Amino acid sequence: xEAVKYLMGAYFHQDWVMDGGxxxxxxxxxxxxxxxxxxxxxxxxxxxxxxxLPEGDLEARLDAWGCDYYAGDTDDxxxxxxxxxxxxxxxxxxxxxxx
Numbered sequence: 001x002e003a004v005k006y007l008m009g010a011y012f013h014q015d016w017v018m019d020g021g022x023x024x025x026x027x028x029x030x031x032x033x034x035x036x037x038x039x040x041x042x043x044x045x046x047x048x049x050x051x052x053l054p055e056g057d058l059e060a061r062l063d064a065w066g067c068d069y070y071a072g073d074t075d076d077x078x079x080x081x082x083x084x085x086x087x088x089x090x091x092x093x094x095x096x097x098x099x
Contacts, residue, residue, distance in 0.1 A: 001065075003040035004048065007085075009066030016069065023069075023081075027088045035096075042089040045082050 011030050031038060048058065058075040071081035 001044050001047075003037040004044040005065040006034070006037060007041050008062055012062075012067045012069040014068040023084060024088065027085055031089070031092050038089050039093060042086050042093065045086040045089070049079055049082060049086070 007030055011026050016026055030041075048061075053061075053075065055075055058078045059071075062069075062078065069081070071077045
Protein backbone atom coordinates (compact mmCIF):
# COMPACT_ATOMS: atom_id res chain seq x y z
CA UNK A 1 0.00 0.00 0.00
CA GLU A 2 3.00 2.28 -0.33
CA ALA A 3 1.67 4.29 -3.29
CA VAL A 4 -1.69 4.97 -1.61
CA LYS A 5 0.05 5.83 1.67
CA TYR A 6 2.17 8.33 -0.24
CA LEU A 7 -0.83 9.79 -2.05
CA MET A 8 -2.77 10.22 1.18
CA GLY A 9 0.07 11.66 3.27
CA ALA A 10 1.71 13.84 0.65
CA TYR A 11 -1.36 15.11 -1.21
CA PHE A 12 -4.39 14.85 1.10
CA HIS A 13 -2.63 16.13 4.23
CA GLN A 14 -4.10 18.76 6.55
CA ASP A 15 -3.34 21.62 4.12
CA TRP A 16 -4.47 19.84 0.97
CA VAL A 17 -7.16 22.47 0.25
CA MET A 18 -4.53 25.21 0.17
CA ASP A 19 -2.30 23.17 -2.12
CA GLY A 20 -4.90 22.00 -4.63
CA GLY A 21 -8.33 23.08 -3.62
CA UNK A 22 -10.33 20.32 -5.29
CA UNK A 23 -10.16 16.56 -5.44
CA UNK A 24 -9.42 16.67 -9.16
CA UNK A 25 -6.69 19.30 -8.80
CA UNK A 26 -5.03 17.39 -5.97
CA UNK A 27 -5.05 14.11 -7.87
CA UNK A 28 -3.82 16.03 -10.93
CA UNK A 29 -0.79 17.19 -8.96
CA UNK A 30 -0.06 13.59 -8.00
CA UNK A 31 -0.37 12.55 -11.66
CA UNK A 32 2.09 15.21 -12.80
CA UNK A 33 4.59 14.81 -9.97
CA UNK A 34 4.53 11.05 -9.28
CA UNK A 35 3.73 9.37 -12.59
CA UNK A 36 5.70 6.28 -11.59
CA UNK A 37 3.26 5.62 -8.70
CA UNK A 38 -0.01 6.04 -10.61
CA UNK A 39 -0.54 2.41 -11.64
CA UNK A 40 0.39 1.07 -8.22
CA UNK A 41 -1.89 3.59 -6.51
CA UNK A 42 -4.84 2.59 -8.70
CA UNK A 43 -4.23 -1.11 -8.01
CA UNK A 44 -3.87 -0.51 -4.27
CA UNK A 45 -7.11 1.47 -4.20
CA UNK A 46 -8.82 -1.49 -5.87
CA UNK A 47 -7.47 -3.70 -3.08
CA UNK A 48 -8.80 -1.32 -0.42
CA UNK A 49 -12.20 -1.15 -2.09
CA UNK A 50 -12.58 -4.93 -2.11
CA UNK A 51 -11.06 -5.65 1.31
CA UNK A 52 -13.57 -6.90 3.90
CA LEU A 53 -12.87 -4.22 6.51
CA PRO A 54 -14.97 -3.56 9.62
CA GLU A 55 -16.89 -0.25 9.61
CA GLY A 56 -14.57 2.58 10.56
CA ASP A 57 -11.39 0.74 9.61
CA LEU A 58 -11.03 2.30 6.16
CA GLU A 59 -11.24 5.86 7.50
CA ALA A 60 -8.86 4.91 10.35
CA ARG A 61 -6.30 3.53 7.88
CA LEU A 62 -6.44 6.62 5.71
CA ASP A 63 -6.09 8.80 8.79
CA ALA A 64 -3.07 6.79 9.96
CA TRP A 65 -1.50 7.36 6.54
CA GLY A 66 -1.78 11.14 6.97
CA CYS A 67 -5.03 11.71 5.09
CA ASP A 68 -7.01 14.68 6.34
CA TYR A 69 -9.78 14.56 3.73
CA TYR A 70 -13.30 14.19 5.12
CA ALA A 71 -15.37 12.10 2.72
CA GLY A 72 -18.34 11.52 5.01
CA ASP A 73 -19.55 9.61 8.02
CA THR A 74 -19.28 6.05 6.73
CA ASP A 75 -16.75 3.82 5.05
CA ASP A 76 -19.07 3.75 2.03
CA UNK A 77 -18.48 7.51 1.70
CA UNK A 78 -14.74 6.86 1.74
CA UNK A 79 -15.11 4.02 -0.77
CA UNK A 80 -16.94 6.34 -3.18
CA UNK A 81 -14.23 8.96 -2.71
CA UNK A 82 -11.45 6.44 -3.32
CA UNK A 83 -13.30 5.13 -6.38
CA UNK A 84 -13.34 8.68 -7.80
CA UNK A 85 -9.59 8.93 -7.28
CA UNK A 86 -9.02 5.48 -8.80
CA UNK A 87 -11.13 6.39 -11.82
CA UNK A 88 -9.09 9.55 -12.37
CA UNK A 89 -5.86 7.54 -12.09
CA UNK A 90 -7.13 4.89 -14.53
CA UNK A 91 -8.29 7.55 -17.01
CA UNK A 92 -4.81 9.07 -16.90
CA UNK A 93 -3.22 5.66 -17.50
CA UNK A 94 -5.53 4.97 -20.44
CA UNK A 95 -4.79 8.36 -21.98
CA UNK A 96 -1.04 7.89 -21.46
CA UNK A 97 -1.13 4.45 -23.05
CA UNK A 98 -3.00 5.80 -26.08
CA UNK A 99 -0.38 8.51 -26.65
